[in-house]
Amino acid sequence: MENGDSKVRIGFYVCHCGTNIAHTVDVASVAKYAAGLPGVVVARDYKYMCSDPGQDLIGEDIREHGLNRIVVAACSPCLHEATFRTATARAGLNPFFCHLVNIREHASWVHTDRAAATEKVQDLVRAACGRVRHHKALERKRVTVRPEVLIVGGGIAGIQAALTIAESGKKVYLVEREPTIGGHMAMFDKTFPTLDCAACILTPKMSQVKAHPNITLWTYSEVMGVEGFVGNFKVKVRRKPRYVNEEVCVGCMECIEACMYKQPKFDDEFNQRLGKRKPVYIPFPQATPKVVLIDPETCLHFKTGKCKQPCIASCSRNAFDFNAEEKIEDVEVGAIIVATGFKPFDPARSPKYGYGHFPNVYTSLEVERLVNASGPTGGEIVMRDGRKPKSVGIVHCVGSRNLQTNRWCSKVCCMYSLKLAHLIKEHAGAEVYNFYIDMRTPGKGYEEFYNQLLEEGVHFVRGKVAEVTDWAMTPEEEGKLVMRVEDTLAGFVRRIPVDMVVLSVGLEPREDSQEVRRMFNISCSSEGFFLERHPKLAPVDTATDGVYLAGACQGPKDIPDSVAQAGAAAAQAMALIDKGYIEMEPNTAFIEEKECSGCKSCIPLCPYTAISFNEATVKAVINEALCKGCGTCVAACPSGSIKQNLFEDVEIFSEIEEVLANA
């Protein structure tokens, strides 16, 4: 099938894709048709073009027939463009002389009429052969990747990722908003399902982070802005002043003792406002870094200017600096891991449970602090009214699995409710009722933990609690909180009086997730959790190259899953860095300098800020490394002086002309 006439020598291949394409498109006749098109030297159909023998066909033909253009009619370029370009390159031809026509998604999968589909494919093939003759040899540019990594959020996920990367010898910047790292895990007493002490397994990791020579830890800090692109991000970090020099303070806490306020007076955020702290404080004894800070909102000096400041005098290391100001740090990194975690659901949004109305209704996180030996009650379960509960009701799914609040299952609440049931029984000897819709305990050792709780005599009622009320209908209900619920397994409604109610609040995205999302140029799922590139095959990548996800910011998950995901994110970041460079697709825009009038129209239009202005030459300049090839500037330039590789006018117009040739 030779008709080599001109210097353009096209090899054409149409794929059956098993029966995916061949079922709806007459591939043999497409090959025959293509053979008659100008410049086509070889035209073949083959069962699976992407298979090794399929790819070899291309190589053999290039060598044997001296082909200089390749057109493959197959599936989506997203799937196999790289495959066929690589096969082309292997045979010594520039890979950008190879062009893919998608006849699966664009024809066989969307049509039923075989004759019409075949005709459409012929049009598409003609257009491809028309444009490919104008293709040029192009080179992929290499950009080096910086070896540092930025990690945002110092919960267990951020900590794990930081340690993994630092251990591999790379430098990490860990930015945490709160005065200490540790995230939610630092608040827990025990962790399911093994009931190991959270502090015992977490604080050693926190100290390692602080001590590691490859980790720069910036707590009480936030990322303000990110510029650049994979391999070369420029990051600005704002560090809020603690009014205590972090390098000098050793956390002896003499100043806290000395403060003008003799008694702690202000709500302690770390203890979920169940305890009090002074204006100069440390969130908890093992806080990392172990450094005090001053809250200017409550400190007398900042409020009145009239404090004698005994804190300063009490400090033997002279660590206080009441004139400290916020600091801005600029760093450059090759990769970013976002590990900003979650926010617990606010149960005031579901008023039927009486949170905020009845003092003895608690959130699960509050109870984590109550059962914690270093918590506000020293690990004793004492209610807001000073009593110890004899009976406790734990409500699962608060805020979760509900179209009125959060539609998703928060994944960890069943398990931590079981944990809290165990701890409450252990600490207070109380009768405990768990109210659940479905008991979800998938995980290693999790079902066994449920069995353990059943055997411990915890009561389980399958039903979503309808309301919590203090309206007594029987003498036993006097002075109690009554939980009204259908016992769905028994099939009748029950009223169960208890002293204390625990609301197992779900996990939701943080309030600032939209701002964070925009800053790192990543997307959110409809729930607001950050979106992974693929739910199964790329669970830690994002749509932005070089930005990875770890932990509960990507969706509700427990500690084992957060740690595993953090490891995966670290591995992805290290793979990028160890390769050392990235290859940029050459489909970028370029400016024909002599034609550019210097009007600057294109500059604000580029979504990737890739265009700048050279004042000396009075011309616009495109940074190839930043250009994503979106084409916006090409269309906008009034003098037509911007062009784009693979989308030059001749290429596009010849494609259009050919596709319409038979219309």
Add this chain to the structure above:
Amino acid sequence: MAVRVHQTIKYEAEADPTFAPRIKEKRGCEKLEACIQCGTCSGVCPLSIYMDHTPRQVILLTRSGFRDEILKSNTIWLCASCYECTVSCPKDIRITDIIYSLKQEAIQARAYPRRFPIPVLAREFYKMVRDFGRTTESFLVVKLLMKTNILAGLKMWKLGLQLVTSGRFGFTPESIKNRRQLQQILDRVGDDNGKNGGPKK
């Protein structure tokens, strides 16, 4: 007390596979199958403590096609249409509307408990409005008592007398002009009404 033993097993043949799809087509019943059986509806319902099937079970039985079971249940007649369940359901299921559709089915199939006042009241109320355009409460109450429990009615003579003497119960039948037009209107909407179990002449 003698223990009575009977089989409680249900065979699939007893279920009506067309029932749930039919109910689902009615307005407000579209989400019947989204129920996660959480029991919130039963928990909030002020009357569930008297019902033989809780509202949640009504949803379950309907969805599983146990038509006879559900049409005989007192639940659909005890429902006071307070909409508390509908407001509270985490899956936006309009339980009250589903119960309305079941009432219509029951009336159409004449499957409701014969002497149960609520369906009887519904029928008599409709008939009276159709015939006169208005209801006359005294007549309605007497009709209801006669069709359900005459004895109980007779026992209430004293209350009845008081209502009459205080002028709360009149015996002049109330009526509107152009009753024929109203009937024509009702006949027109009656197509749907009849199909959904509304009273027919």
